[in-house]
Amino acid sequence: MQVIVNAATSVDGKLSTRRREQVAISGPADFDRVDALRADSDAVMVGVGTVLADDPSLTVDDPERIDARTGRGDPPQPARVIVDSRLRTPTDATVYDDAAETVFLVSEAATDEAVADARTRDAVVISAGDDRVDLSAALDRLETHGIEQLMVEGGGELVFSLFDAGLVDELSVFVGSMVIGGRDAPTLADGDGFVETFPDLRLGDVERIDDGVLLRYTVV
Template sequence: MHVVVNAAMSADGKLSSRRREQIAISGPEDFDRMDALRADSDAVMVGVGTVLADDPHLTLDDADRRATRRERGDPDHPARVVADSRARTPTDARILDDAATTYLLVSEAAPEERVEKLEQAGARVVAAGDDSRVDLARGLSELADEGVEQLMVEGGGELIFSLFEADLVDELRVYVGSKILGGRDAPTLADGEGFVADFPELELRGVDRIDDGVLLGYAVEENES
């Protein structure tokens, strides 16, 4: 599986404000680029924190791209994936509509009653993890068995850190916008516990000016440790 992390952050590295409100960091050209990347992917993944904060739909905006997917035998929209250790996704979340298949990766800590309700709401629940958190390597392996060859990850910072920690990221594409958000408690590109050794190394592959910001494209170098 090829894993592409795509994110937009402020010039000071924040994904949103300290209130964790959705903020438009990029503009129309970058939104279109992101839609094209979604169209080229088999699935789009977020963490449950993003679902709770933003209630995203994670579907394609462009009708021509949906038509192109149909022509090649794919569903109109890529599948949607949520890393949700304790099955906290609301049963009325937009990602649980019938626009696309939605997988929820849960751990053994997920209450059975919540899992049943989410399955009734249309989710395909994948148990992948111990009693505290999702085992992302195992979860992505399950998705690969379902035919997911390219996975686009849209955040948030906790999920992105966890994927880097598990050495599962192949590419990072990050749009740096012309805003300063500030705040020691504002989410960053990679939150979590943070690295103190074996820092992931990136190779810069491209720099493009888009809207009023810059798109940086990185390949993730293989961890030799």
């Protein structure tokens, strides 16, 4: 499986404000790039924190890209994968609509009632790990589910956990021309942080988009 992390950050590396409210960091050209990356992926993954904060749809917007997917035999939309250890996603969340298949990665901490309720809403539930989702095992299960390219859109806790588990292959970061600040504002990679060893990145490409810059890295 190819795991591609994509994010937009401020110059100081923040994903949003300390209130964890959605901020328009990039512009139309980058939105279109993200839409194309979604269209090229088998699934789009976020953590439950992103669902609770932004209620995203995680779907492709461009009709021509949707037609291209169906033309090559893929579903019209990539699957939506939510990492949600205890299945806290609200039942009225947009990811429960019928626009695309929704897959929840949960741990044994998710109640039987929550799992049953998600399945009655036609969601796929994959359990891996005791108290938290075992991402390595969960992604192995996703691969058997037919997911070969996985796009990850955040948030910071999930991104850190994927790097910590050595699961990231590529990283694309749009850096917008703004400073957000705040010691409690979420960053590209939150979690416990690295201290002695760090992910080994190789800068592959730099591109100016909108009023910002796109950095593309491969992970060694």
